[in-house]
Amino acid sequence: MACHPPSVEPARLFSDPTAAPIPLQQAARYLGRPDPVEALTRLRAGNVRFASGTSHPGDALNGGVGLQPYAVVVGCIDARVPVEAVFGQGFGAICVARSAGHVLDRAVMGSVEFAVTDLQVSLVVVLGHDDCRAVAAADEAVRTGRRPAGARQFLIDQIAPAMPTAGSADHSLDKATRSHIHRTVATLRQAHYLKEALTARRIDVVGGIYRLESGHVEML
Template sequence: MFSDPTAAPIPSQRVAWFLGRPDPVEALARLRAGNARFTSGTPDPGGAPRGGVDSRPFAVVVGCIDARVPVEAVFGQGVGAICVVRSAGHVLDRAVTGSVEFAVTDLRVSLVVVLGHDDCRAVAAADEAVRTGRRPAGARRFLIDQIAPAIPTAGSADHSLDAATRSHIRRTVATLRQADYLKEALAARRIDVVGGFYRLESGHIEML
């Protein structure tokens, strides 16, 4: 249970429920093991956790909307194990950050993961906008503007979509780590915020 005095109090009947949550190191280990099962096609020997009143999510994943990246599946997790928040290019806005905050403060997850992937069409659109100087109209412009700072300068030796995606993941992680509701817990190592890069062809997730 968190000792943060600003956190909402936990009803006594739920104290044991929160104490059973893994710490950030174990939570990340579970996700790594789940991805290894996914890439090898090996089912979880312990069985998939089920949802309902006994659901105990231990992590929240901020991922892209790309249908080729089914977040629970690629991390080898069943119903009730992780919370998932998705937006194109895992772009942060108030709804996304508010959802992460809810998972951390109300559901007491111990790990936040920002998951990007190769061949990200949102990153590709931002790359094109930066190279051509033509920004799209409508709400898509917000997405492009949030990703654009991660695009390497044209002509740079590091100018690639993979490099841009990795940079965008790291920028998103850095932004989340500055959130007021995370600072005390991060300092006490009760929670961690990490990035991951998913390869569509292999299914492997590289933690950044």
């Protein structure tokens, strides 16, 4: 299937000053990149393949040089969560920004901004996971009142607001993890550089939690 209208040469989409403006979402489709709904559908399908064991190493070669990424995933550094594999994506399909507990700092925020504004990805995914040690450390800090030394303090300070109050009856690390994912999604949605694209529905920002035992990503 052609990725651009027969009457319009690909180069004219962006380089011809006399050509009529083309909406970014439409231009992304011409370049073979999906809209936010299709992007999420692709990631879900890839995760189903991964969780069912039908993905294989050769899948990593899908796309190759020249493939335009269509999503950026903000994930945790945990080695048990290989993001591209979890979503069954080959080289070049997604951008990945990782930090402990998917904490947002200037570098991660700048990376997301670059993916959205320069690479024109159509989906931002915040991917947390169960048994997250960064979330557990923040939970312990809240419960005991003791903060770790060094740069880890920044991580704890960023995650701690999502923790339930000490002694809460419905306390669980799973609920804390979900809360932290929701807060991260909300922070990204409020970023000034995403507002225009969100309003135009050119992109979406969603959250998910990866289940280590099953390999499934549960979208929140």
